[in-house]
Amino acid sequence: PGFTEKKILVSSSLSKEEIYRLRKKHVANACILFYDPDPLQIVRAQGQYMYDEENNEYLDCINNVCHVGHCHPEVVAAAARQMAILNTNSRYLSHLNSTYSEQLTSLFPDPLDTVFFVNSGSEATELSLELCRVWNDATDFICVDSGYHGHTRSAITVSNYKFGHPRGIGKPDFIQMMELPDTYRGRYRDLETAGEKYGAEAETLVENIMSRGAKVAGFIGESAISCGGQIILPQNYLKTIYRTVRGAGGLCIADEVQVGFGRCGTGMWVFETQGVIPDIVTIGKPMGNGHPIAGVVTTRRIAEKYRLNRPEYFNTYGGNPVSMAVGLAVLDVIKKEKLVQHARDTGALFLQELKLLQQRHDCIGDVRGIGLFLGIEFVKCRDSKEPDEDTAVSVKKSMYKNKIIVSTEGRYNNIVKIKPPMKFDEANVAHFIKHFDRAIFELKC
Numbered sequence: 101p102g103f104t105e106k107k108i109l110v111s112s113s114l115s116k117e118e119i120y121r122l123r124k125k126h127v128a129n130a131c132i133l134f135y136d137p138d139p140l141q142i143v144r145a146q147g148q149y150m151y152d153e154e155n156n157e158y159l160d161c162i163n164n165v166c167h168v169g170h171c172h173p174e175v176v177a178a179a180a181r182q183m184a185i186l187n188t189n190s191r192y193l194s195h196l197n198s199t200y201s202e203q204l205t206s207l208f209p210d211p212l213d214t215v216f217f218v219n220s221g222s223e224a225t226e227l228s229l230e231l232c233r234v235w236n237d238a239t240d241f242i243c244v245d246s247g248y249h250g251h252t253r254s255a256i257t258v259s260n261y262k263f264g265h266p267r268g269i270g271k272p273d274f275i276q277m278m279e280l281p282d283t284y285r286g287r288y289r290d291l292e293t294a295g296e297k298y299g300a301e302a303e304t305l306v307e308n309i310m311s312r313g314a315k316v317a318g319f320i321g322e323s324a325i326s327c328g329g330q331i332i333l334p335q336n337y338l339k340t341i342y343r344t345v346r347g348a349g350g351l352c353i354a355d356e357v358q359v360g361f362g363r364c365g366t367g368m369w370v371f372e373t374q375g376v377i378p379d380i381v382t383i384g385k386p387m388g389n390g391h392p393i394a395g396v397v398t399t400r401r402i403a404e405k406y407r408l409n410r411p412e413y414f415n416t417y418g419g420n421p422v423s424m425a426v427g428l429a430v431l432d433v434i435k436k437e438k439l440v441q442h443a444r445d446t447g448a449l450f451l452q453e454l455k456l457l458q459q460r461h462d463c464i465g466d467v468r469g470i471g472l473f474l475g476i477e478f479v480k481c482r483d484s485k486e487p488d489e490d491t492a493v494s495v496k497k498s499m500y501k502n503k504i505i506v507s508t509e510g511r512y513n514n515i516v517k518i519k520p521p522m523k524f525d526e527a528n529v530a531h532f533i534k535h536f537d538r539a540i541f542e543l544k545c
């Protein structure tokens with residue numbers, strides 16, 4: 101309502117220099133990217149597009165939050181309506197968390213029928229680890245090298261992506277790390293057998309835990325690995341790990357914070373492609389399309405055991421009426437606009453086009469992905485697979501000049517990632533490919 105008008109621009113009264121100066125001086129946690137002396141100032145966004153103060157249009161290919169598109173009118177209207185009638189402070193008294201929890205859990209296989217509402221993916225990780233500890237009166241976890249599950253104290257111990265374990269925490273003894281199941285540059289590359297081979301390491305790690313006289317609390321892993329390099333899990337990977345971890349009494353957590361709610365086009369949840377049912381699933385980001393809301397979905401038995409130990413899991417904002425109204429609107433839009441199928445079809449087309457580009461450019465070592473979760477890996481030489489961060493970053497900058505926003509990530513920062521809002525369409529794919537091709541061509545690689 102009104103927000104969708106192209107004419108409406110909220111400009112800042114500050115110059116770019118002033119914005120930069122103030123941010124540098126006062127904001128401690130803006131990611132390094134945003135400490136740019138010539139910062140891009142997005143003032144509004146719609147669908148898969150963002151607009152700056154001069155109304156220039158940017159194609160958003162980095163957004164892993166706004167699944168249903170920026171400022172979707174139905175989501176905006178639901179939030180505005182709810183803000184006006186019942187905002188917060190009454191979360192246990194509003195019917196909305198009952199309605200939403202029923203709709204949300206109906207999207208999960210049995211016996212995952214219970215949800216804890218929290219505020220961020222990190223908080224969801226924190227709670228999910230605690231559920232495991234309580235369930236088995238245990239301390240030790242198995243996680244995946246280069247995984248990312250959040251920035252809070254426990255979450256960071258299972259997330260060594262890029263920065264390793266931070267000073268003061270180090271890699272704690274109670275963490276065992278599986279090798280990244282990378283079928284492009286890792287040890288096992290045969291797609292048929294790699295999952296079982298990578299997954300088999302869980303047995304050794306369980307033995308390590310036992311040999312220090314401890315017990316296995318659980319395993320946590322992303323259902324498709326994002327920050328670690330857009331890694332699609334090889335088949336039977338989770339099945340193999342889950343069998344071992346459960347055999348040792350531990351619980352299995354699937355992190356769907358980034359890839360859940362249909363981004364990958366395989367259904368609502370990516371763990372389904374692995375033929376497993378986790379004990380706990382963490383969800384976040386697209387759940388509120390940018391509004392801060394996250395959750396931990398688990399079984400009644402696990403939730404009850406936790407409640408016996410800690411009668412009230414309390415947080416101020418979890419399950420508040422505005423979040424619930426937004427969550428309901430998001431689910432409704434995903435269903436009505438058939439966004440999962442759309443992500444599957446557009447993603448398949450996108451991947452096919454990227455594979456054609458790979459044939460034209462030797463510097464592309466690999467392209468991979470499912471649905472609208474894609475990655476292009478740059479290498480100096482296809483045979484040695486030596487990572488090429490410089491080219492990846494140059495391509496990213498060139499795309500930016502053409503008003504297409506992509507990011508680079510992965511262990512060597514040599515992977516251009518694509519994770520746009522799910523409304524991304526065929527014309528967007530063609531536009532992207534044209535500029536990507538040109539950007540690489542101009543770099544002559």
Ligand code: PMP
Pocket residue numbers: 219220221222223225248249250251322326355356357358384385
């Ligand atoms: N898990 C995954 C897979 C994520 O990508 C993220 C955020 N990038 C988190 C957890 C943490 O979520 P948040 O930033 O909302 O705390």
